[in-house]
């Protein structure tokens with residue numbers, strides 16, 4: 001004879017706690033006869049970082065709403081870069097087409113003696129860079145011609161009397177200090193590098209009077225290895241005027257790091273040459289010739305009357 005169980009009984013069964021397979025109590029509270037059954041209300045709230053969509057779904061006769069979470073797609077922050085840099089750089093390239101700035105005819109690339117070994121030519125590049133700080137290209141170039149004519153190797157510089165060396169490089173900026181730096185550097189190169197120059201940044205910046213700008217340029221011009229951007233006062237100033245740095249930089253070294261962060265490496269060599277000449281001819285340190293500049297409408301620092309939003 002089958003037993004007909006009332007719906008009430010069925011409800012009781014389904015709500016009773018299931019027996020654990022082991023004899024261990026489900027929870028200490030359920031095991032105790034005196035345990036009180038407490039109910040906790042759980043408030044469901046959408047997550048702060050919710051990124052799914054809100055949909056309406058039908059369940060039986062009730063219409064319920066549910067958040068459908070989508071798997072968050074992790075997006076890497078796109079790399080920062082100045083919005084108009086390609087256009088600005090293309091304009092600078094156009095303005096530099098004639099290649100008639102001092103750097104084009106008298107830069108460190110043009111300061112190598114013809115009848116010297118490759119090793120000595122690398123030394124010439126380093127010497128011209130050391131002389132060039134705080135000095136116009138014309139003055140550096142003239143001093144280099146005198147040195148090359150005298151005989152310019154690590155050996156000759158290490159032997160030349162200070163006074164004579166001073167006369168050869170005068171009137172480059174800080175020439176007295178540079179005499180000391182050149183002599184010390186020549187000694188180190190003779191003793192440790194067989195008269196050649198170091199082929200890495202660390203070795204170069206250890207030489208007296210050689211800073212990061214010179215080191216990166218020496219790597220490019222002497223060794224033909226582009227390992228960083230040579231940032232001199234022109235590159236530093238123009239990068240800030242064009243806002244090619246996220247926020248204003250005080251030191252050329254900070255500008256170098258910022259530029260290297262976003263500028264593709266294929267531009268590193270060219271950007272130094274472009275900006276140095278541009279800074280010598282148009283984007284001058286004082287009173288830049290903005291009205292003659294092709295970037296006057298898209299430069300945040302333009303002093304020409306333009307339509308540009310700054």
Ligand code: SF4
Pocket residue numbers: 241242282283284288289290291293294295296297299300301302303
């Ligand atoms: S508009 Fe003026 S400040 Fe700007 S890049 Fe040209 S010359 Fe320099």
